[in-house]
């Protein structure tokens with residue numbers, strides 16, 4: 001289903017302790033998510049990823065992202081992202097609609 005980016009911005013509050021996004025976003029506990037749509041896993045410059053993430057072979061698009069964020073440790077066993085996931089499909093749709101708007105720096 002098509003997500004609502006404004007609703008996704010609210011969902012992103014759950015991510016924002018670790019991830020920044022938008023103009024001037026820097027890596028923190030997690031990588032900056034600018035330009036995530038269409039990017040291969042593990043490519044935010046200057047961020048030290050786990051081997052599990054770097055070598056996952058994933059290209060982030062709506063389908064791969066939604067599968068990942070349902071249960072990150074299932075999709076990428078060994079990831080150092082300790083977030084348990086978003087159980088509600090609507091939240092997954094909305095947060096993708098939000099984060100996929102931001103282009104690479």
Ligand code: HEM
Nearest residue numbers: 014015018029030041042043044049050053079080081083
């Ligand atoms: C990685 C999204 C919550 C820490 C990632 C990646 C995505 C993502 C797409 C892969 C990035 C890439 O390959 O470049 C999200 C979203 C969240 C969320 C949408 C909220 C719904 C969190 C939280 C934390 C966190 C709360 C910290 C407790 C990390 C870390 C990585 C990562 C450390 C790198 C993983 C690794 O190298 O194994 N996240 N994340 N994330 N995230 Fe999150």
